[in-house]
Amino acid sequence: xxxAVPSLFGPSxxGPSxxGPSxxGWFAxxxxxxxxxxxxxEDTDAGGIVYHANYLRFAERARTEMLYLxxxxxxxxxxxxxVVTGVSFAVRRLTIDFDAPAKLEDxxxxxxxxxxxxxxxxxVAQVIRRDGRVLARADLQLVTINRAGRAVRxxxxxxxxxxxxxxxxxxxxxx
Numbered sequence: 001x002x003x004a005v006p007s008l009f010g011p012s013x014x015g016p017s018x019x020g021p022s023x024x025g026w027f028a029x030x031x032x033x034x035x036x037x038x039x040x041x042e043d044t045d046a047g048g049i050v051y052h053a054n055y056l057r058f059a060e061r062a063r064t065e066m067l068y069l070x071x072x073x074x075x076x077x078x079x080x081x082x083v084v085t086g087v088s089f090a091v092r093r094l095t096i097d098f099d100a101p102a103k104l105e106d107x108x109x110x111x112x113x114x115x116x117x118x119x120x121x122x123x124v125a126q127v128i129r130r131d132g133r134v135l136a137r138a139d140l141q142l143v144t145i146n147r148a149g150r151a152v153r154x155x156x157x158x159x160x161x162x163x164x165x166x167x168x169x170x171x172x173x174x175x
Contacts, residue, residue: 024065031168035062050102062110093141114166
């Protein structure tokens with residue numbers, strides 16, 4: 001592939017340059033993934049406040065972009081590639097706390113940290129902020145599933161990349 005780039009944590013796959021902030025966000029020095037986004041009209045209710053379910057969409061986008069920067073593409077993983085064969089992730093458990101509302105045209109940042117890695121699952125903590133103020137906190141457990149929807153072990157390359165990132169995040173205190 002002509003646009004293949006070496007990943008910081010995973011295999012070399014097609015994608016944008018990892019030299020700095022991109023559409024996929026970036027990894028901070030402490031290993032935390034940071035993903036910026038703007039609140040659009042479609043994200044809000046009639047009062048211009050972000051509809052509660054859209055925080056889950058923001059968090060999902062951030063997790064997808066974190067994986068992207070790690071060198072893993074959701075579609076390639078689900079379809080099967082030379083690195084990972086036919087798996088995807090499903091949310092098994094989710095807890096979300098809302099502290100303050102986001103509003104139309106706010107610029108937000110979603111912070112993602114890996115909390116735990118198991119055989120077939122992993123846990124993440126995500127914080128959505130506006131100008132440093134916490135708006136929502138989400139704790140999720142995701143399970144790896146095959147095409148039939150059955151739980152399977154995390155593929156070795158994904159697990160190794162997550163363990164590397166988790167070690168970096170664990171050696172730093174959360175912001």
